[in-house]
Structures are given as structure tokens and as C-alpha cells.
Amino acid sequence: MSANAKTETEEGVSLKGLLIDIVQIVGTAFLLTFILLIFIQPSIVSGDSMYPTLHNNDKLILWKLGTPSAGDIVVFNSHNADNDKYVKRVIGVAGDHVEIVDSVVSINGIALDEYYVNPAEELIHKGNVDLIVPEGAIYVLGDNRNHSNDSRAFGPVALDDVDGKVIFNLDKTIRSIFGSGD
Numbered sequence: 001m002s003a004n005a006k007t008e009t010e011e012g013v014s015l016k017g018l019l020i021d022i023v024q025i026v027g028t029a030f031l032l033t034f035i036l037l038i039f040i041q042p043s044i045v046s047g048d049s050m051y052p053t054l055h056n057n058d059k060l061i062l063w064k065l066g067t068p069s070a071g072d073i074v075v076f077n078s079h080n081a082d083n084d085k086y087v088k089r090v091i092g093v094a095g096d097h098v099e100i101v102d103s104v105v106s107i108n109g110i111a112l113d114e115y116y117v118n119p120a121e122e123l124i125h126k127g128n129v130d131l132i133v134p135e136g137a138i139y140v141l142g143d144n145r146n147h148s149n150d151s152r153a154f155g156p157v158a159l160d161d162v163d164g165k166v167i168f169n170l171d172k173t174i175r176s177i178f179g180s181g182d
Contacts, residue, residue: 049142062164
């Protein structure tokens with residue numbers, strides 16, 4: 001075999017190997033992206049209804065699988081005219097007896113210790129609530145109660161309308177690292 005023939009064969013194998021590597025890398029990237037999009041979803045907070053827990057324009061990562069539990073923060077379809085996404089805290093789940101009397105929230109007869117509610121303002125009483133959360137639904141409230149359109153106004157939220165629960169807040173992480181903001 002001549003030296004030229006050997007070089008052409010080695011180049012052909014190298015080019016073929018390179019193309020296989022590129023196809024594998026690109027294919028793996030597409031597969032991982034597809035799998036991640038099944039499980040997670042990005043979202044951005046719009047408004048101050050969850051202050052001080054979440055701030056306007058906070059960037060969130062949602063976990064799309066599973067059923068939300070009491071205390072979880074979820075993003076869901078509002079079904080309003082603009083089809084906005086709302087972000088609120090789950091207070092009650094299916095079967096829970098939710099009572100709100102003089103701004104005190106109780107679940108199944110036990111008053112909640114709502115350490116997350118905005119302490120900067122005295123709660124304005126917006127009426128009493130007494131209901132059992134139906135199957136396939138959750139009861140949600142904003143942490144900034146005086147400035148929140150939540151289940152007190154529109155009732156329980158269907159689980160089918162929930163996009164996911166918040167598992168990561170990029171902006172809160174940045175605020176805690178660099179000490180800016182609340």
C-alpha cells in the first residue's frame with residue numbers, strides 16, 4: 001500500500017469518526033433538552049402578590065410532575081381575560097377544611113403559623129371563608145395578602161390548571177449571594 005493510500009484511509013476514518021461524534025453530541029443535547037422540558041419549566045413573577053417571598057420579575061424554575069402539597073408555591077393559569085399565570089402558596093389540598101376568620105387562616109381546625117405573610121402591613125379583613133377543598137383542586141393565597149388576587153376571590157384552583165411548583169428562584173439566590181434587596 002502506498003503512503004498516499006494509507007493517509008487517505010486514515011483521514012477517511014478520522015472524518016467518519018468525527019461526524020459520528022458530532023451526531024452523538026447533538027443527538028444527546030436534543031434528548032436531554034427534551035427530557036428537561038418534560039420535567040421543568042421556567043417562569044417569571046409578575047407583581048407583588050407573593051412579597052416578601054417572591055419579588056416582581058423573579059426568575060423561577062418549576063417542577064411539572066407530582067401533586068402540590070400545602071406550603072408549596074405554584075404557578076397556574078388564571079383563566080382571566082389576559083390568560084395570565086398566577087403564582088401563589090398552596091394553603092389547602094383536596095379534603096382540607098379551610099377557614100379564614102378575621103384574617104386568621106385555619107386548616108382542619110388548626111390555625112396556621114404564617115411566618116411567610118408580609119409583616120410590613122396589618123392584614124385587611126377581606127371576608128370570612130369556610131369551605132372544603134374539592135377533589136382535584138387546591139386552595140391558594142398570596143403571601144402579600146392585602147395585594148393578592150387569590151382563592152378568596154376566585155375559589156379553589158383545579159390541579160389541571162397548575163403548571164408546576166417552584167423549586168428554584170434564581171433572583172433570590174443572587175440576592176442572598178450579593179446581599180442586594182430584601
